[in-house]
Amino acid sequence: MQLFIDSAIPEEVQKMVDLGIIDGVTTNPTLAAKAGIPYKEAVTKILKMVPGDVSLEVLSTDKDGMLNEARQLAAMGKNVVVKLPTTEEGLKALKILKGEEVRINMTLVFSANQALLVAKLGAYFVSPFVGRLDDIGHTGTEVIEEIRQIYNNYAFETKILFASVRSPLHVKDAALMGCDIATCPYEVLEKLVKHPLTDVGLSKFLDDFAKSGQESLVNYAPTSQNPKSKP
Secondary structure, eight states, rough: EEEEEEEEEEHHHHHHHHHOOEEEEEOHHHHHTTTOOOOHHHHHHHHHHSSSOEEEEEOSSSSHHHHHHHHHHHTTTTTTTEEEEESSSHHHHHHHHHTEEEEEEEEEEEEEHHHHHHHHHHHSEEEEEHHHHHHHHHHHHHHHHHHHHHHHHHHOOOEEEBBBBOOOHHHHHHHHHTTTTEEEEEHHHHHHHHHHHHHHHHHHHHHHHHTTTTTOGGGOOOOOOOOOOOO
């Protein structure tokens, strides 16, 4: 399963690129507002630092506006995936853009039926918002399970992108259910690395070795530069 960072802040993206655990980026208008710098500047930096897929979202709500924006966004880089809302106008735009070979991420998906339509029209990604379903008392992971089953039934190629991740538990759920991608806030990605028992175990290892009085192996000189050479 691939991991994306859900962010429009270049510094956050760069930290996860340096850590080596992310494969791509998703952004949206809300994240853009938090970037702290002009959105175009932030996106330009992110596209350069991440070779994988970067989802950029349109702001228009009508088909023609979406088409105009989508074409301009796609021209920003070969790794751009255009995000469209899963509405009637969004589906109309998807059909046309698919014919133009523009890769589309259909976002704000909340039902298996929406995901079915998205796949039938050939979207590159479908983005079910699991956390937002959980927020209103539904079990978001049940929708993921339904989508996975439908896509398996008909060999749809659309990739399932588990969105609206709230915690490391969501990431584990995404992996167990066979999602292709989970896109995570910076804070969740940080938590994936950490476990208190890891810190306790490392501290004990180092303490035990220090008490033993032994010397680290890195301080030993090699006995021979070439063990196979004859004396």
